[in-house]
Amino acid sequence: MINIIGLGPGDKQQITPLALEALAESDVVAGYTVYIDIIKDLLEGKEVIATPMMQEVERCKMAARAAQGHRKVAMVSSGDAGIYGMAALMIEVCEELGIDEEIRVVPGITAANSAAAVLGAPLTHDFAVISLSNLLTPWEAIEKRLDLASKAGFVIVLYNPTSKKRADFLQKACDLMMKNISGETQCGYVRNIGREGQDHKILALRELRNETVDMFTTIVIGNSTTKVIRGKLVTPRGYRM
C-alpha cells in the first residue's frame, strides 16, 4: 500500500485527519528532506527515506520498492501531492517497475487555496494555475498559457515563480500578460504560507513586474473585476446586493 499524502501549507493545524491517519499507519515514510523535517515528531519507529530536491525519480523508486511485501509506505509532500506533486510520478514508477501494490492519493490544501485565503478571496471565479518552472516544460508552452489565460479573463495563480536560473521569469510573465490585461489589475503574493515568516503583499500588476520574490512565493493575478476591500484581494462572484 502506497499513500501519497499532501501535508498542506506547512502549518500542522492544516493537515487533515485522513493524512495523519495514513501517516500513522505507515511503516516507511518517503519525502524531500524539507517536508520530512516538518513532520519529524510523527516519524518515531518508522523507516525514513529522505532525499534532496531534484532526485524525484529515485525517491519514488525507493518508495515503490519499499512497498513490496505489503509494507505500508507514505510518500509525503507539502500542499497537495496531486498538484505539481509526486502523485503522477509515483504511479508511473510503480507501473515501470511492475510493482502492483495499491496506490491512494490523500489530498492536502494546495498553495493556490492557502494563498487565496491569506490574501482574502481572489479565487471565487474561474481561475488557471500555471507553474513558471521551465525544468520540465518548455518556456514557449508556459508563455502560450499565460497569453491565453490572460485573454480568457481567468484569475491566474503562479507556482514556482522564480529560481536562480530564471530570475527574470516573473518580469517576463507580467510583461506578457500586460499585453492583454491592464497594469492596474490587482494582484497579491504570499511567501512562506503557513510557516515562520509568512508574509504577503497586495499590489498592481505593473508593480508586481518589478518585485523580487523567492521560490517559496505563490502569486495571484486578479481578473478585471478583482478589487481591494479592507486590505483584502477580492474577486466578486457577481451576486447583486
Next chain:
Amino acid sequence: MINIIGLGPGDKQQITPLALEALAESDVVAGYTVYIDIIKDLLEGKEVIATPMMQEVERCKMAARAAQGHRKVAMVSSGDAGIYGMAALMIEVCEELGIDEEIRVVPGITAANSAAAVLGAPLTHDFAVISLSNLLTPWEAIEKRLDLASKAGFVIVLYNPTSKKRADFLQKACDLMMKNISGETQCGYVRNIGREGQDHKILALRELRNETVDMFTTIVIGNSTTKVIRGKLVTPRGYRM
C-alpha cells in the same frame, strides 16, 4: 470575528484541525442547510443560521449582523469557501453594511483536489478551473474560457456541470473543446466526493459528451499527455525515468 470556513469534500476526516477549532470557538454558525447538516453534531449550544440555496446574499447579511458586538461567527461551506464560495460575498457584504469585524478565511480541500485524488493524478500539470453555471456569468464568457483553456493545453476542471435548466451544457462544452483537442482525450468525473454513494468514471472526451451527470459531479478533462495507468487518470509531470 467572522471565520469563513471550508469543510472539504464532505468526509469529516478531511476537515482540517484549524477549521474544527474555528468552528468550536464560534457562537453562531451560518450556512446552506445541506452543509449545516454535515456538521450538526458539532453545533450543540450554538446559534445556527441555516438558509436554503439561492439566498446567499441574505445569509451573508444575517451572518455579518450576527457578528456585531464581537460575537464569533462561522460561515461554513463545503470544499473551500474561497473557491466559488461565500468568502468574497461575505467581505463585500460587511463593507456594504459597514460592519468592521475581523474576517478570516480558513481554507478547505476543494473539489478539484479531492476529485483529482479519487481519479488518480490528473492535475500534476497546469490546469484551469471553470464553472459551467451561467447564473452569475454569461454563457459567452464561459465558452470563451473553455475555448482558450483547451487551446492552451490546460487540464480543465469543470464545477457545476449541469442543472435542470442547463441539461445540455456539458454536451455543448465538450463539443466546443473538441474543436481544439482530440475526442480521445482522457477524462474522468467524480460524483458525491467524500459522501455516501461516491462514484467515479474514467472515459474519453467523446464519451463524456454523451454522459448524464448531476450537479454533485466534478469533471476533469485531461491534456494531450493525460493517460490511464492501472485504471487511474494520470497527467505525467514530465520526469524522465
